[in-house]
Amino acid sequence: MNAITDTPAFTPSSRAKVRRRPQRARYDEKAVFEILDAGVMAHVGYVIDGQPFVTPTAYWREGRKLYWHGAAASRMLATVAESAPVCVTVSFLDGFVVGRSGIVHSLNYRSVMAFGRARLLTDPAAKRAAMDDFIDRLYAGRRLQLRPTTEAEIASIALVEMEIEEASAKQRDGGVGEKPADEGWAPWSGVFPVETRIGAPRPEPGMGAGGAPTPDLAPYAEGARLDAALTSAAATAQGLPVST
Amino acid sequence: MNAITDTPAFTPSSRAKVRRRPQRARYDEKAVFEILDAGVMAHVGYVIDGQPFVTPTAYWREGRKLYWHGAAASRMLATVAESAPVCVTVSFLDGFVVGRSGIVHSLNYRSVMAFGRARLLTDPAAKRAAMDDFIDRLYAGRRLQLRPTTEAEIASIALVEMEIEEASAKQRDGGVGEKPADEGWAPWSGVFPVETRIGAPRPEPGMGAGGAPTPDLAPYAEGARLDAALTSAAATAQGLPVST
Numbered sequence: 001m002n003a004i005t006d007t008p009a010f011t012p013s014s015r016a017k018v019r020r021r022p023q024r025a026r027y028d029e030k031a032v033f034e035i036l037d038a039g040v041m042a043h044v045g046y047v048i049d050g051q052p053f054v055t056p057t058a059y060w061r062e063g064r065k066l067y068w069h070g071a072a073a074s075r076m077l078a079t080v081a082e083s084a085p086v087c088v089t090v091s092f093l094d095g096f097v098v099g100r101s102g103i104v105h106s107l108n109y110r111s112v113m114a115f116g117r118a119r120l121l122t123d124p125a126a127k128r129a130a131m132d133d134f135i136d137r138l139y140a141g142r143r144l145q146l147r148p149t150t151e152a153e154i155a156s157i158a159l160v161e162m163e164i165e166e167a168s169a170k171q172r173d174g175g176v177g178e179k180p181a182d183e184g185w186a187p188w189s190g191v192f193p194v195e196t197r198i199g200a201p202r203p204e205p206g207m208g209a210g211g212a213p214t215p216d217l218a219p220y221a222e223g224a225r226l227d228a229a230l231t232s233a234a235a236t237a238q239g240l241p242v243s244t
Numbered sequence: 245m246n247a248i249t250d251t252p253a254f255t256p257s258s259r260a261k262v263r264r265r266p267q268r269a270r271y272d273e274k275a276v277f278e279i280l281d282a283g284v285m286a287h288v289g290y291v292i293d294g295q296p297f298v299t300p301t302a303y304w305r306e307g308r309k310l311y312w313h314g315a316a317a318s319r320m321l322a323t324v325a326e327s328a329p330v331c332v333t334v335s336f337l338d339g340f341v342v343g344r345s346g347i348v349h350s351l352n353y354r355s356v357m358a359f360g361r362a363r364l365l366t367d368p369a370a371k372r373a374a375m376d377d378f379i380d381r382l383y384a385g386r387r388l389q390l391r392p393t394t395e396a397e398i399a400s401i402a403l404v405e406m407e408i409e410e411a412s413a414k415q416r417d418g419g420v421g422e423k424p425a426d427e428g429w430a431p432w433s434g435v436f437p438v439e440t441r442i443g444a445p446r447p448e449p450g451m452g453a454g455g456a457p458t459p460d461l462a463p464y465a466e467g468a469r470l471d472a473a474l475t476s477a478a479a480t481a482q483g484l485p486v487s488t
Contacts, residue, residue, distance in 0.1 A: 043287035045298035054289035056335035091300035145431035187389035189452030199437035208433030
């Protein structure tokens with residue numbers, strides 16, 4: 001993750017600049033988008049009367065914009081003025097690193113911190129398009145199979161758009177660090193990788209057509225890595241016609 | 245998760261009170277601790293000059309106190325006054341819920357939002373004890389096998405303690421919701437469960453004793469569910485003598 005790439009960069013101000021272990025940080029779109037497109041659950045941070053809140057919520061990305069709805073949207077937007085500063089963080093735990101002294105113990109991870117200002121989507125057509133895009137980002141082509149969303153349902157949804165102003169990506173993926181003083185100590189040392197995978201599908205009794213999952217659900221095949229499934233679904237969605 | 249239990253409760257003020265889908269919320273210690281003890285990565289939210297930051301970081305729990313160190317500690321504590329209000333959120337993605345209309349699509353998850361005030365640990369003995377506790381919380385008995393941490397290493401670590409003042413636990417673990425208007429629509433409907441598990445251990449070449457992982461690492465056996473491994477390790481740690 002430390003190589004310089006030629007994709008557009010998010011120029012970090014002091015806000016996004018990684019202070020601790022800066023050698024693990026990158027600020028280019030490729031690094032940031034790769035991590036964002038491999039996830040579905042973000043932790044959205046916002047401030048109400050000086051109190052920070054961190055709400056886990058489903059999100060998706062379109063270009064340099066992030067979207068989310070639900071709990072984070074409702075509490076945040078019921079209380080905070082428009083253009084509230086937010087921090088959206090997405091992270092993956094990739095492994096446990098155990099070594100010969102306490103200080104070299106670590107976790108392998110990937111993460112993005114994205115900063116911007118939250119804006120409530122209010123136009124019903126824009127909200128409908130965004131919700132369609134979310135379904136298709138996860139399950140390409142699925143919205144065409146669904147009972148159309150009603151106007152009342154669109155009205156009931158709080159939906160936020162945030163243009164990413166700055167972002168940083170950070171990753172640790174190596175083996176065990178060592179200190180000169182560790183020499184000669186012999187506890188088991190190494191890495192326990194951690195992987196998140198899809199389990200066996202559970203069709204809902206009495207609902208839908210039954211049988212095997214349809215092609216829109218193909219990335220979520222039993223045993224698939226979740227980050228790979230979401231990355232693949234995002235790539236497919238980018239090839240779909242834009243929703244109307 | 246909706247049953248009333250008789251464990252001590254975190255009485256929620258408006259800060260911790262769950263607004264959206266309150267039927268999914270609980271405020272008792274049992275529900276909150278179960279989720280906290282099943283995780284190792286938290287998202288710590290804090291505010292610097294009105295700007296929210298959400299930093300992913302390793303954490304652990306002792307009674308009603310949470311601890312973390314590293315990046316969140318260093319940025320937060322370099323900039324924010326003591327007793328900074330923080331929100332520590334821990335979440336697990338448990339599944340994708342797909343149904344017959346856009347609005348019933350959902351995620352299964354477990355999450356805790358814990359509120360309190362961050363306090364920097366400065367006493368070297370307290371910092372050493374906390375770091376030992378963290379090693380033992382994850383790998384019971386391991387600290388006795390490690391090269392002892394030096395005073396300089398203790399001094400180099402920024403370590404935060406937060407007493408949980410309020411907390412809420414929230415969970416969705418059901419099947420597909422339905423709306424009357426969904427009747428007759430037949431896309432595949434159901435749940436794709438998501439599980440995080442430990443992979444094959446990777447011993448560090450040229451370091452440590454090699455061979456099979458030692459008993460302190462037993463919870464992280466290949467194929468173990470991560471949340472179960474961390475829960476089991478936490479339970480074992482609570483039976484260990486207190487570090488000195």
